[in-house]
Amino acid sequence: MTTARRDTYTPQTLLSVAVRVFNERGYDGTSMEHLSKAAGISKSSIYHHVAGKEELLRRAVTRALDGLFGILDEEHARVGGAAERLEYVVRRMVEVLTAELPYVTLLLRVRGNTGTERWALERRRTFDHRVAELLKAAAAEGDVRTDVEVRLATRLVFGMINSIVEWYRPDGGGASEQDVADAVVRLVFGGLRESG
């Protein structure tokens, strides 16, 4: 409790402060001065940890991307019918998004003005493509409708999932992480219509 503030500063603490400020002000609108004020440490202390704000951005989006790509390496994403694997991936995407909310929010807002942003956009496209391949395989196996073009379906499903960052708050007393994941899986695969 009496630990001096500077002792508590780890690269991880600095990263979480930076992500909050990037999400509030936008990455372009954030200066090292803003980060220094928000973190309550001097700019030179920040430079002790990182080369600059672009390194903080890279670390932050890497955390989000590692969470997303990690899903594809999990057993249930690799073994079984494509439709079941796809359902698993959709559920886990919602879980990663809610668990890593500020990091995924930042990743989704990246615009492509710097090398790091362009790299992040390219990695996002690769992830989207991997999920689209799974959808294509599920359609080929006859488990997913074929009257909606794969790329369009992928975009719309990602649109639904990614929109969660706009309103989900982990401690807001609203829908829990599991409520949201269940709802997304039900709507994405079964739609709104009562099938019973």
Added chain:
Amino acid sequence: MTTARRDTYTPQTLLSVAVRVFNERGYDGTSMEHLSKAAGISKSSIYHHVAGKEELLRRAVTRALDGLFGILDEEHARVGGAAERLEYVVRRMVEVLTAELPYVTLLLRVRGNTGTERWALERRRTFDHRVAELLKAAAAEGDVRTDVEVRLATRLVFGMINSIVEWYRPDGGGASEQDVADAVVRLVFGGLRESG
């Protein structure tokens, strides 16, 4: 073809230029100077048409909101079973969004820093609420699943629809307006799973 440029300037032309600049730079980041440059007319000429940039914002989001609320007054949104009315409204929302793309894009990016923005957010909430009521009625009539909470389902469906502004381009050679509307209706109501 030889009409002088200033003669072609109508409030509508100015509005469409302003909406483009607001969407590119963000409303907060746009000055009258930016609007003057983009429109190729002097600031005093702009003030001849409008009191300032907030009036342009109000006109632009009014156009989007009128398009959306107009749907609810259409016959198919008022007469019939709630599920059919909901399906009609979802399809028409996609059509209005694609037809009024820059205006709806601006509406969806409004943040609430000015009175006009707060008014627009309030109107959006009212619209969302009207659609949620329709979903609730469809559930009560037994045509829509009841294992996803109405507010959560509404948010996710709006998330899917609103995400279209991120990638849809009217002349992009990709999916047409009708392709997108069909895909959204199929996914929202029937989901991805092959039902046959």
